[in-house]
Amino acid sequence: MQVFVTGASGVMGRSVVVALLGAGHDVRALARSGEQAGRLQDDGVEPVVGGLFDPDGLVVAFSGCDVVCNLASHVPAGFAAVRPGAWRVGDRIRGEGSRVVAQAARAAGVRRFVQESASLLYADGGDQWLTEDSPIAVNRATEPLAMAETHAQEFTDGTRHHVVLRFGSIVGDDDYTRWRLARARSGQPVAYGAPDGWMHVINAEDVGTAVLAALTAPAGTYNVGAEPVRRRDLAQLLTHAVGRDRSRFLTRPLLRLGGERVEMLTRSHRVSSRAFCRATGWKPRHGELSTEWVLPGRSGQRRRRLAALGDAYASRSADDSDEGWSEGGWSDGNDRDDDLRREVPPHH
Numbered sequence: 001m002q003v004f005v006t007g008a009s010g011v012m013g014r015s016v017v018v019a020l021l022g023a024g025h026d027v028r029a030l031a032r033s034g035e036q037a038g039r040l041q042d043d044g045v046e047p048v049v050g051g052l053f054d055p056d057g058l059v060v061a062f063s064g065c066d067v068v069c070n071l072a073s074h075v076p077a078g079f080a081a082v083r084p085g086a087w088r089v090g091d092r093i094r095g096e097g098s099r100v101v102a103q104a105a106r107a108a109g110v111r112r113f114v115q116e117s118a119s120l121l122y123a124d125g126g127d128q129w130l131t132e133d134s135p136i137a138v139n140r141a142t143e144p145l146a147m148a149e150t151h152a153q154e155f156t157d158g159t160r161h162h163v164v165l166r167f168g169s170i171v172g173d174d175d176y177t178r179w180r181l182a183r184a185r186s187g188q189p190v191a192y193g194a195p196d197g198w199m200h201v202i203n204a205e206d207v208g209t210a211v212l213a214a215l216t217a218p219a220g221t222y223n224v225g226a227e228p229v230r231r232r233d234l235a236q237l238l239t240h241a242v243g244r245d246r247s248r249f250l251t252r253p254l255l256r257l258g259g260e261r262v263e264m265l266t267r268s269h270r271v272s273s274r275a276f277c278r279a280t281g282w283k284p285r286h287g288e289l290s291t292e293w294v295l296p297g298r299s300g301q302r303r304r305r306l307a308a309l310g311d312a313y314a315s316r317s318a319d320d321s322d323e324g325w326s327e328g329g330w331s332d333g334n335d336r337d338d339d340l341r342r343e344v345p346p347h348h
């Protein structure tokens with residue numbers, strides 16, 4: 001098939017390009033600069049230089065494609081996510097960009113539209129398993145995801161199909177994981193929410209094979225991820241991965257001040273990906289979270305690289321702390337509210 005990918009240079013996109021090319025598909029992708037186009041070309045992708053918000057340009061770019069996979073996103077990592085305006089670009093990409101891309105795909109005669117989404121949309125489910133029928137909780141933070149899903153659904157008619165993939169949180173060789181590893185290295189909290197709450201996680205490598213499976217999946221919305229993990233276990237894994245003992249959680253009062261952007265990250269999501277596995281035969285290569293996800297190979301060279309990255313991110317964390325964010329233990333109950341107030345940035 002001829003497949004178009006937006007966001008091909010990203011963490012998800014790179015994984016998708018590898019999986020699609022590996023399965024013998026022809027891949028065309030949106031590039032935002034000539035330099036990026038060159039890199040895509042080197043990887044065996046046909047680049048089209050253009051913009052996500054240019055309907056006419058997209059119709060031309062999508063012409064002759066069987067499928068469009070919309071993976072463009074802009075998700076700030078770490079405390080950058082709570083800075084004023086941090087989500088303006090990302091919200092526009094998901095909320096408005098998804099509409100422009102889906103409509104251009106229709107106009108270009110594309111038959112299938114695959115839209116990335118996230119299981120963060122679900123309401124807190126406690127210990128209950130969450131399926132695609134479970135209630136979602138839409139607020140200002142999750143609304144752009146819900147809009148992207150709606151735009152994908154509007155693509156479908158008698159002859160065209162959409163597939164929405166509600167991915168778990170990416171854990172692996174990505175900015176957010178590196179930020180958390182750096183915090184763990186410097187003894188700072190690495191997790192939000194109740195330690196016994198659940199997280200739906202996915203290894204970036206499995207994003208690619210899931211999108212590949214979505215090319216032939218029955219139309220619909222699917223959860224996609226590995227086995228959910230307790231937050232405590234993920235926090236411990238990150239902490240142990242960098243050679244430290246005690247994992248720490250951000251405090252509850254501080255989380256409240258982080259507003260809806262942080263609230264969505266604290267929901268308990270014991271999400272089942274069974275429907276997608278059954279419908280497509282897809283199985284994550286990384287079915288259960290392990291240290292290998294964040295320290296693949298565990299080779300000395302890889303560890304040294306991570307340590308170096310950790311240093312770089314640790315200094316970024318220090319910058320964040322300068323803005324007032326700090327931390328304590330969620331479950332220990334030993335935090336002092338006056339300390340927290342002092343540490344909360346003025347814009348919250």
Ligand SMILES: NC(=O)c1ccc[n+]([C@@H]2O[C@H](COP(=O)([O-])OP(=O)(O)OC[C@H]3O[C@@H](n4cnc5c(N)ncnc54)[C@H](OP(=O)(O)O)[C@@H]3O)[C@@H](O)[C@H]2O)c1
Pocket residue numbers: 006007008009010011012013030032036051052071072073074075077093117118119167168169170174175176177
């Ligand atoms: N389900 C999830 O957990 C989830 C979902 C999304 C993101 N994330 C987080 O985000 C990180 C990586 O995920 P990702 O692959 O989505 O993000 P990413 O690595 O930042 O890649 C984003 C992609 O979207 C493109 N893009 C950004 N702005 C664009 C615009 N205005 N027009 C067109 N394309 C644009 C980027 O292109 P350029 O290279 O030109 O910037 C890039 O290809 C991870 O740290 C992950 O934790 C998580």
